[in-house]
């Protein structure tokens with residue numbers, strides 16, 4: 001009976017239980033006795049034997065044992081067994097031994113090869129898998145890392161082992177490569193021949209040459225021609241010096257002298273009909289062998305860049321330079337030869353020539369002989385330089401004097417603040433419309449657009465709210481500016497967002513304002529809800545930012561029938577609150593108005609008898625009577641950047657911001673902090689008009705040069721280079737608490753500037769009016785109290801004494817104050 005093969009055992013293994021076998025007994029399963037076959041095996045074997053016999057036919061000479069051996073090996077696979085038996089025991093046909101013979105597989109060969117050295121007899125014990133792998137020339141690494149031993153019966157014939165292996169793999173196609181088709185690796189002893197795969201026409205020509213050369217050499221030797229020998233020797237020497245590695249492959253076996261020459265790059269295009277001059281003349285020239293240069297040739301670009309020192313004699317044309325060795329497509333065509341690409345000046349030459357002429361310099365005569373391309377390129381690179389922008393000439397004006405004698409109108413900036421939707425933008429839109437800053441046509445257009453999206457009541461607000469986001473949401477997001485004039489004053493409106501999410505933007509607007517207009521919705525409940533919201537917060541913020549004058553526009557009076565009672569109620573409540581927030585009652589004005597209808601904004605409506613009880617000024621009159629803030633013109637320049645933008649080709653980088661102190665004029669250099677980068681003022685615009693200078697209190701647009709935009713950020717300070725703002729990381733400030741203040745992390749706001757910091761110390765609580773210390777080192781500062789605290793910043797910021805800051809924590813304003821040092 002055939003041995004129990006590894007396959008058979010594997011069939012019945014419960015892998016979950018027995019993954020690894022520790023000793024050979026375990027390979028035999030229980031219930032298997034004697035011949036090693038189970039009852040099931042025996043039945044299968046009997047049935048399969050009958051089928052194999054039928055398939056082979058009665059005339060086929062094979063014993064039952066041979067059939068069963070085959071079936072055992074092929075897991076009772078009748079087809080395979082039949083094939084095997086036919087191949088194994090079929091009578092050999094002497095006439096066609098090769099065709100009929102089953103091709104030997106790789107495995108067959110390997111196994112046979114191993115068998116050559118093996119004792120051709122009976123092995124006295126089993127052969128383990130290492131031996132099998134070695135026999136198959138596979139090596140152990142291709143077997144299992146822990147190879148399971150393969151057992152063969154005692155007294156197994158080694159010849160049969162190779163046969164079995166051979167037969168087992170005979171049907172694997174990749175193992176059945178006929179021996180005559182097996183590749184042979186022959187170590188290279190000579191340099192490769194020309195052509196991609198060494199079989200080109202040139203190679204054939206070279207071979208011919210070589211043969212001819214050898215014949216000549218033999219002939220010369222016969223004739224004792226010493227001269228030829230010397231030439232041959234010289235050849236060998238020169239070759240060695242040129243390419244020692246390639247041409248002296250072995251000292252022991254010197255090769256005949258062959259002179260290699262650089263292979264010219266063939267044209268990638270089909271050769272034209274014209275006979276090429278470069279066709280080797282085998283008859284007249286020394287026998288040579290075309291050989292591809294194994295070292296990569298430098299590219300044309302690299303050669304051009306690096307060939308500064310041209311050794312060519314002066315006057316030599318480009319065609320005769322080393323570049324000519326790099327064949328270009330169509331170069332051998334007649335048409336191509338007519339074209340001299342260097343005959344006319346290059347585009348670079350033309351540009352340079354034009355530039356010279358433009359600069360008024362006489363153009364140099366064309367250099368003859370022509371310089372090599374590499375030199376020209378190097379020269380051109382040397383000449384490359386960034387055109388410096390023409391220096392901006394300063395008129396060196398005495399700006400303070402200019403301002404004094406300018407007789408220009410007063411200039412004032414006011415910020416419009418208040419709770420969301422109380423009508424700030426509508427009120428400003430109405431004001432601009434009634435003052436004819438906005439024409440009827442524009443307002444009609446806005447009305448139509450607003451109607452189209454169902455927001456007709458926002459048409460006037462859209463005069464200020466110009467972004468699509470603001471218009472679609474019906475909410476102001478960022479500060480919107482606009483200008484208008486009265487008889488006495490030129491105003492800049494800073495319309496702030498009312499929504500609490502945009503308080504940082506409101507702070508930025510407030511930091512630029514001389515005074516504020518607080519808009520309050522007088523309708524039922526709106527005023528009250530505003531008090532809990534941003535009405536109070538905004539009022540406190542602007543006061544903390546240094547605003548002293550406050551005009552309260554009691555708006556939407558049309559919704560309450562111009563109720564005097566309501567107006568008085570609101571006025572009383574607000575006066576109480578504002579005075580506690582340090583506003584002087586003299587600086588507060590209350591104006592009843594309706595932005596939507598325009599009542600009492602720029603004019604009184606004589607037909608509106610409901611407002612007869614009011615005898616005070618209109619809103620515009622109230623604005624006009626406000627006193628401007630003092631202008632520190634004689635102080636060093638300080639401008640807080642509130643916007644950075646690209647103004648276009650002529651003005652690539654521009655900034656906007658209020659001048660807090662000092663003056664500036666065209667041509668001035670300014671220092672940007674904290675980047676410490678300088679810039680030059682190229683042009684100045686004020687309310688869209690070009691001007692030569694600007695002074696403190698104004699919000700000009702400065703067009704800059706000599707600075708990279710990366711050095712300009714919102715909240716940065718533009719200052720005089722000789723009086724720069726210091727960068728500080730820690731400061732003491734006097735604050736008015738909006739909420740309970742404790743040592744904690746805070747966001748520090750100054751204009752558009754926002755930075756992370758921490759209140760590290762509560763130094764003292766102070767008296768509101770006198771500023772005297774009430775309590776040192778308090779544990780907490782309560783809302784409404786004034787205190788001195790120390791703040792540490794995460795990064796250095798341009799802050800100095802007198803600057804107003806706001807401290808916020810998680811979206812709420814906790815305090816605002818003044819930097820002390």
Ligand SMILES: Nc1nc2c(ncn2[C@@H]2O[C@H](COP(=O)(O)OP(=O)(O)OP(=O)(O)O)[C@@H](O)[C@H]2O)c(=O)[nH]1
Pocket residue numbers: 418419420421422423424425426427457458461474475476496497498499555556557558559593594595596597
């Ligand atoms: N009846 C009436 N409605 C007004 C008046 N003023 C404004 N409104 C309406 O109030 C709504 C809000 O007006 P806005 O001007 O957008 O309010 P706002 O304060 O600028 O809003 P934010 O800037 O987003 O805080 C709009 O529907 C206006 O039509 C007014 O005097 N009377």
